[in-house]
Amino acid sequence: MTSQGRSSPLLEARNIWVVYSDGTVANKGVSLTLYEGEIHGLVGENGAGKTSFVHVLYGVVRPSAGEISIRGVKTRISSPQDARRHGIFMVPQHNVLIPSLTGIENIRLSNGKGAVERVHRIVDELGLEVDLETPVERLERGMVKKIEVLRALSTGARIVILDEPTSVMSPVEVEDLARLLRALRGAGFSFIFISHRLDEVVEICDRVTVLRDGQVAYTGGVDDVDRLYRLMFRGEEFLGDRHGGGGTDLLRVYLGIEGNGQEELANMYLSGSRGFTGYVPGNPYRAVVPGMSLVDNVRFRVLERDVDYEEFTLRIVRSYEVVAKDIYTPIDRLSGGNMQRFIVGREVELSQDRCVLMYPTRGLDMRSMALLHRRVWEAVERGCEVIYFTEDIEEALMLGGLVSVVYRGRVSEPVPADKADVDRLKMLMSGIGWS
Amino acid sequence: MQLYRGLATLLAVSIAVAAYSGVIILYGGDPVEAYLKMFRNAFLDPYGLRETMRLAAALGIISLGLSIVFRAGLWNIGAEGQYVLGGLAAGYVVYILSLHGGGPVVPLLMGALIGGLYAALPGVLRWRLGVNEVLTTLMLNYVALYLLYYVVYGVWRDPQTGFPVTPEIPSLYRLPEIGGFVGGLAIMLLLAPVLYHLLFHTRYGFKLRVYGLNREAAEYAGYDRRMIIVSGLFISGFLAGLAGAGDFLGSYYRLMPRFSSGLGYTAIIVALLASNHPLLVPIASILFAGFLYGSYTLAIVADIPTEATYLMTGLLLAMLVSTQYLERWIGWLARRL
Incomplete structure (x- = not known):
């Protein structure tokens, strides 16, 4: 070449x-x-x-x-x-x-x-x-x-x-x-x-x-x-765990480039929920308090709820593989990927009946992505509805669930990820093929 | 980071001190000798010590309130006006209502309350209309100041002397002195741990700090923005009003045109010097009051103009406001070395 x-x-x-x-x-x-x-x-x-x-x-x-x-x-x-x-x-x-x-x-x-x-x-x-x-x-x-x-x-x-x-x-x-x-x-x-x-x-x-x-x-x-x-990834197998589970109603995936109406869709899901709704905003810096420790970054989110903050923080750090000196480290000391995993972990694990995740794997490598997908499925299995926004077709297909494309304020008919037609999704994302 | 913050503050102070020393040298003085003299006048001389502590009490009480509201990321520049209005409200209780019951307690609390409400007003404007509190609090200083002029030159003027001052208040309204010291110092020392607890060990203080560190995060977590803005400003105004009423009832016993003369602005410097930490405020205020009083005496005995003091405080404020940049710069330097 x-x-x-x-x-x-x-x-x-x-x-x-x-x-x-x-x-x-x-x-x-x-x-x-x-x-x-x-x-x-x-x-x-x-x-x-x-x-x-x-x-x-x-x-x-x-x-x-x-x-x-x-x-x-x-x-x-x-x-x-x-x-x-x-x-x-x-x-x-x-x-x-x-x-x-x-x-x-x-x-x-x-x-x-x-x-x-x-x-x-x-x-x-x-x-x-x-x-x-x-x-x-x-x-x-x-x-x-x-x-x-x-x-x-x-x-x-x-x-x-x-x-x-x-x-x-x-x-x-x-x-x-x-x-x-x-x-x-x-x-x-x-x-x-x-x-x-x-x-x-x-x-x-x-x-x-x-x-x-x-x-x-x-x-x-x-x-x-x-x-x-x-x-x-030193010889690990290519993401074997493509989550076959196609059409569960509990996992809704919205595929599309940011700014096509995702914000409004997310707000709709955020307003109509009874229990605690986890939420990772499109700009994750909105969801952290710089200068405060990891524990306080859990505490500020659930101040009124009876949670053992320290134990919860430890759990997140372990199960989301967050690399930090300890749970009293200021959150701004974490690298971008670690902070991202921490926020997503906090929100997924705090969620009661619904969780809205906007581009949670943005900037993460494939292994972290696979890890988050596993945790998302665990949440789905315990009965929590997950609303998942992504800009990446590969990711949407890998994750599974019911996939819709979002384009200029319109949402396509949801299809189970395992039955989705990749070329059609690509076209819809680029604004082609909308009736 | 804590270390860098400390170093940045130290650097800010050093630059201001260097500038002040420069002025002393320009006037043909010896800086070391001048600082020793300042220290002696402010802390070793009994009269000077009393004046320094009086100044420290007022500065400290105002700064405590500011350290709370600054932590919430709200810039209350109006402590000056809230202090003046606190004095005026206490004066209203004494001169117009003439409520004797409780002696100084009623006017003192009235001053604090009115000071608090006066600060809460910009808070309401902030959350209802999004008006920047820096402008409103600053402008309200002039409203309070001209109200003071109005009563001092007019309706409350002492008919006997003819000077633009109000009559001395009867002794039953006066704050008692404790061991030769003004009670204000005790109040400041009591308040400091209370406000520390409020800021660092209550849910309310936690919310306030979250709001100050990242407003968007506070809203994301569903905190009530209105409550934080209005209550934060109220607390700072309450303490400024308390200081104003306290000075009126405890040291001046009357109102005059130069009732405040910039205490509310100086308190901003003290709060920043203490990194908005309530437990550091008493130390910062005593040191700063010592410097202020010392430099005034220097103006009298050594011909160093008072303007040099203003130069230093102004420079210090500018440097302290820049500490976060200094901090970053020091961090950058540390990584390079």
């Missing part, structure tokens, strides 16, 4: 170690070579060291050992500004553009007039389909991500690090982004593509590096998903 790539390495990171001041070792000698015109996938479960590694490349974290060469020249990258000077730019996971401005206005504001010309040149030469004239707030998220990639290139960057760019995109938008990246690859730009969706990595990337426990478990060409999965 990388016929042009074998020339000379554009970027080489050798034997990178990252040791944080609290003693955590995030990277244990990670090496990665990026060629010109290559899309290089970087995968690994939560906490495998992906973020630390790219933060080293971007000058956010100083490595304890190891070296970086750019075009064969040994280089020290001491800050993001420094990284940009060396032609490296990182596109963060969450949108950083100003919503009321257009793509061009955003680019001019952050990088100046020369940047705008550069972007126009790239767009014209490659014939890219990008809407740079509409205010960003009116664009689909896939388009916004494409603009962010162009904004990165407008600085003159040759290497773009994409941090989970597809985590909130519909399949059609992912396909679209892939097309853009391929066109740019042809023009000699290189990408480091972080993802936890292996099917996408196989689809989009030329080569892939798998991190596990801070070490490189594999680096090379991409072949099949199953093999990558086993590499990521």
